[in-house]
Amino acid sequence: MPVTRTRSADTRRNILDAAQRIMAHKGYSAVGLNEVLAEAGVPKGSFYHYFGSKDAFGEALLESYFDAYLADMDRVLSQPGQSAAEHLMGYWRMWRETQSFDECQGKCLAVKLGAEVSDLSEPMRLSLKKGTGAIVERLERVIISGLSDGSIAIDGTPRETAQILYDMWLGASVMAKIHRSLEPLDTTTAMTRRLLLP
Template sequence: MARRIVAHKGYSGVGINEVLATAGVPKGSFYHYFASKDAFGEALLRDYFDEYLADMDRIVTQPGRPAVERLMAYWQQWRETQSFDECEGKCLAVKLGAEVADLSEAMRLALKEGTDAIVERLGRTLADGVEDGSITVDGDPGEMAQALYDMWLGASVMAKIHRSLAPLDTAAAMTRHLLHL
């Protein structure tokens, strides 16, 4: 619930009272669990990444599928859940990355750890694809994973700005090009 509100309004645009009222939680209970709004934001991000990475693992570690299929299924899932149209809390890294990185060191570190874990999984999937012959990478799979993630993150921001899926479609086309698919 809080994730959906923050994804819609941004971190700075949401007050703790709004979250508490929506959740039906008394203010005292909030401060029992969180020392501050930033501590709440950090916990929100860590919970988001735990869920996101579990979903990602279900996609990129499917047995019996070539790595290229698993990787492209991940990007398709991204297109469907990280786009501009009511991401419903599924796009917090896109929504909050630039907003909170300068506001809270704890939240910046939660974002860094979460996005590093995503890139690590992408790198592992790319390396699997090189090994099974379904993907060709010019250079290091880890560096390619970082470049692809950066491109998709930027495309997600542009999709929000333009209110169009075209930037994500361009990212998908460039992904196929970079992986020689």
Template sequence: MVTSTASESSDVRENILATGQRIMAGKGFSAVGLNEILTSAGVPKGSFYHYFGSKEVFGEELLKSYFEDYLADLDATLSQPSMTMAQRLMDYWQIWQDSQSFFDCQGKCLAVKLAAEVADLSEPMRLALKQGTSGIVTRLARAIEVGVAEGSLNIDGDAENVAQSLYQLWLGASVMVKIERSTEPFKTAMKLTQQIVRVVEPAV
């Protein structure tokens, strides 16, 4: 019975987080009220405060949950079998382009949507963003190092700096895509990425 109750409690919490992520990815943090999230999730308001002490705490946990899933997906992409690391990296940026569009990101563009807004609004949420984005850059840097070592790609400079620059490039492109209502910034970002991370074609 205890296990069942704990499982149900976890399900309710995850449902609130998933619903909030989907709605806030479209509208932002400040524009979304708790009632909208809870009504959509089918959860009474009292249940919200059982899991989250405030909307700010909810936002912090939302970002942590988002990045946990994002990093797991990134790890999976960067460990795909029968591919060079260069191919895996290019696959990652293609997935970014396909999923972070302005049409309907289904919660997948949460960091892009909330970064500028909440960084000045809440220190705990800013730190959650910093930790999450640092995790992405660290993984990209490690992957670039592996790619250079295996001979599938070439770069100029330090892998950490290259990874940081590439992440910032794609983050900026994601914002411009929303401003322009066009995917052209992603095409530009991909061209620059291919110039920075030079894929070495395998010898025939």
């Protein structure tokens, strides 16, 4: 790969990383492109060299976020020597640590932007739908594995249970921000155990 193409990809990555950090705190609409570019150390006039529009930038931001999130999720869900139930509970522990109200280090973007951008941008809504759908699919696969290894017992179907759990944790993350308390996440952890464990 030529040096200029590598440098261009690095600059694009820096812009997305800076945007993720800032928008995890402020949201999408409250952050101007100039603020993101200044944080990334990129000249103001060069934004459209890297992104065709603000919508294209938003899509790229969410795709980048979900790529990293799903890689972390896959790592947690494939720890050797653990049952499917232990994999899932490890994932929820990671969620609690990274989605908390205080400091999410840019790892709570789906929680922060979900409701905000779904009404503003159809391409961004579709990126959120695709990314959250990939999370639910992974949860479903681990639940199926847990039914096989006997570490999980559920009343509904694996897909329904995966969707309910994801929705519950997403809602708890919003409530944790509203109340400035981890109690909603702790309550959801207890409910998750009741829904999954024999």
